[in-house]
Amino acid sequence: VSAGTLSRDAATQQDSAARGTPLAKDPGAFAGGTRVFARWVAFWDRREPATSLALTRILVGTVLFLDMVLAKYKGAMPALLSPPPHGMGTGATAFPEFLAAPTAAGSDGVAFFWWAMVLVSSLMFALGLFYKASGVLLVLVLVNFARFDPDGDAIDSLYRVVVPILTLSGAHASFSVDAWIARKMKKPLPALVPAWPRYLLVLQLLWMYFSAGHCRDDAAWWPQGGFSAIGNVMGDPHFARFNPGSLVSLYPVTQMATAISMTFELGAPLMIILTWLRKSGGGRWGAALRRWRIRWIWLGAGAALHLGIALTMTLGCFPYGVLALYPLFLHPEEHAQLGEALRGRLARRRPISNAE
């Protein structure tokens, strides 16, 4: 494979793949495979504005930061990280080992140290301040949280995947202190960043939804159980935000919500096709999907699902943590369009208020 074929310039690659580079025209036995490989590399080497990744960076960092603030406010840190008899931690050593780990005797100071590490690194991560360093620090802390408290919630596991990928991305190229400093120093960060972290994270999210859907073996989630799962959760005093039984008149709504949730989660793989056909392609079927805005309906259902969880259940930061990743589903140009539409709407309102 020539150096030109593996160039990091996506446009060059796509053009050469489309025209047929000398390598691609090679009638040798591996020509077809090489062409496919070149397209594969070109796909993962696409560039785009950093808007989606930057918004996700801000929201993820903010969720982690606020979660730490709440954990401190509620006195949770020693209990989560310290080993028995005073806490629920494992007593594992830290990584690297020269760092202090919570122990059975006198762990409060060590727990505070790890709490402060997350607090500071997540804030820097959200602000995009020394982004790569803060990202590496945040990854290190999350790895150690996994050692001290491996049975954390689902969002902890998800963020242990998300934060390293975001750290490797160019998410600090927009809306960040680093970008501001770079502009002041006349060395602005690149306008286009690799898109592969966004693709990878979107695939991760879609797999999360699909696996959550197809792994539900409780009949309550399925038609044979009467779609009673969310109704049961509403009656479960641990999960329910409102007094169990107080929403009994809304039981049919919970059944509908259960059915929609399952449809949404099991339909997650279709989002790959919907995203692929976002602008064009797919013939009549593609046109119908765009006309009926199926992709937006799927996204709206997901947002409603998590907002509904936040409203009716006490699941900590889980719903907010997942919603923080939703900017990834939109292409940066869609963020720009949404921003313009919002600005236009505000501009239309302003003269009216002045006239009044």
Next chain:
Amino acid sequence: VADGARVDHRGRYRHRARRRSTDPHAARHGALAGVDARSFDRPSRSADRAARALATDQGAFCSEPTVGRVFDHRRASLPDVGRSPDGTHRILDIALSRPRSRSHALRRHARVPPRPQRLQSESQHWRERHLPGFASWLARKIFERERRFDEVRVGMERGRILARGEGFEPSGEFDYVLVRRRDEVLP
């Protein structure tokens, strides 16, 4: 709700907590606190009773083994919702940790033989690994706030979620009870 405790519109037990908190001299005469952490089963899955998560009515305290919400310090005192079956312990309404819900777990029963499946049960894992430490931590918090208690028992109460969203029915029967004394958990 056991023992006729009054519940406000947010499901909190107010008048009892306030009344008791104004009487500090009532403390330390051997009063014991039974801490209520209810396990539950669903109508359709009674076999899961011991393997399901645990909970109480939402109230002052809420905790789970993750970084997240745990304690609400704004409450003046711990709400009391009844007495243990033998009458020796007060039952405080405190939501304890929940192990992961099995309905979200992988289909372990389809891939592993029954015996390892039971051994890998999330709640059993949680009970053995986290409940002792959690009980100590919770007892410590209670002793710090409620000087009248010398001993705390942390257990999991069996309960039942009623069909068609009609609510929750506690049983008053506790399993996996752990006892923590003040001098054990407070320096």
